[in-house]
Amino acid sequence: MARETYTARLERKVCISEPAQCYHFEFVLDGLESFPFASGQFVSAVADDANGKQQTRAYSLASAANGNRFDLCVNRVEEGFFSNHLADLPDLPIGSEIHVHGPHGHFILQSPITDSILVATGTGIAPMRGYLQWLFPSNGEDRSGGKEIWLVYGTRYETDIYYQDEFEALAQRKPNFHYLPTLSRAQESWGGLRGHVQVHVSRIVEERAARLGLSLPLPAPDPAIPASDLSFDIYAYICGLNFMVSGVRELLAGFGWHRKQIVFERYD
Numbered sequence: 415m416a417r418e419t420y421t422a423r424l425e426r427k428v429c430i431s432e433p434a435q436c437y438h439f440e441f442v443l444d445g446l447e448s449f450p451f452a453s454g455q456f457v458s459a460v461a462d463d464a465n466g467k468q469q470t471r472a473y474s475l476a477s478a479a480n481g482n483r484f485d486l487c488v489n490r491v492e493e494g495f496f497s498n499h500l501a502d503l504p505d506l507p508i509g510s511e512i513h514v515h516g517p518h519g520h521f522i523l524q525s526p527i528t529d530s531i532l533v534a535t536g537t538g539i540a541p542m543r544g545y546l547q548w549l550f551p552s553n554g555e556d557r558s559g560g561k562e563i564w565l566v567y568g569t570r571y572e573t574d575i576y577y578q579d580e581f582e583a584l585a586q587r588k589p590n591f592h593y594l595p596t597l598s599r600a601q602e603s604w605g606g607l608r609g610h611v612q613v614h615v616s617r618i619v620e621e622r623a624a625r626l627g628l629s630l631p632l633p634a635p636d637p638a639i640p641a642s643d644l645s646f647d648i649y650a651y652i653c654g655l656n657f658m659v660s661g662v663r664e665l666l667a668g669f670g671w672h673r674k675q676i677v678f679e680r681y682d
């Protein structure tokens with residue numbers, strides 16, 4: 415069956431990091447009343463390259479469902495086709511359109527909401543922004559159920575901390591949201607966290623285990639219980655390049671976490 419492809423009109427484009435060449439995009443689907451999706455899903459964007467060959471790339475929705483609108487967060491990849499095509503789109507007043515199909519993907523919040531560690535590097539922040547907009551909508555509603563939500567965001571430099579103001583404001587507003595940006599190549603003046611995301615994920619897991627009186631590694635669940643019947647009190651959601659995603663998955667497996675507790679999306 416042919417997939418339905420939609421035309422999305424660019425309404426706003428902002429460079430959110432000049433050094434990393436990362437852009438925030440806001441699109442409107444004029445032909446649709448609403449574009450329902452679960453936070454964390456992606457759209458497939460389609461365009462012809464210079465040789466007239468159709469190219470398709472996945473881009474995580476960087477917002478929660480919001481009528482016929484969606485946001486993307488994309489950085490330029492050297493020699494890449496699609497990321498540069500998007501980054502070069504003319505903003506208003508000229509305006510641009512792209513073609514997408516979707517939503518697609520299973521990188522979504524598990525139900526019911528549990529304590530959750532969101533781990534991202536680079537534009538892996540996009541689905542996390544979608545989760546957080548859904549958990550803590552701007553109308554004051556709160557879907558977190560008071561569960562602890564950590565966002566551990568790793569990047570090299572302070573200039574590459576995307577959406578920092580938004581997450582800091584959210585952490586001010588919501589005591590159960592903990593925003594932990596960490597830099598691997600921080601300047602001396604940086605007063606925040608340092609090192610790779612793994613260091614801070616470990617600390618969260620160890621402190622939580624101590625608080626709950628659990629020793630690590632956790633005992634493996636009874637193999638007689640089918641995996642589909644297991645329930646968990648915490649999940650990790652990991653998004654970014656494979657190198658980081660694999661590292662965090664191995665770390666959590668070493669703490670005795672079940673593979674079902676570790677939800678991930680790899681960009682490469």
Ligand SMILES: Cc1cc2nc3c(=O)[nH]c(=O)nc-3n(C[C@H](O)[C@H](O)[C@H](O)COP(=O)(O)OP(=O)(O)OC[C@H]3O[C@@H](n4cnc5c(N)ncnc54)[C@H](O)[C@@H]3O)c2cc1C
Nearest residue numbers: 471472473474487488489491493494495496497537540681
């Ligand atoms: C489910 C999913 C969701 C995604 N969501 C996003 C998103 O929200 N934002 C975003 O910016 N990207 C996202 N990506 C990556 C995106 O689909 C493209 O791979 C990326 O934009 C590069 O495409 P390109 O056409 O510019 O480069 P290509 O022409 O495909 O590749 C050029 C070269 O760059 C390498 N490369 C490809 N991707 C990357 C990368 N991300 N970093 C470093 N090198 C790379 C390739 O191996 C190749 O050597 C997502 C990928 C997946 C699978």
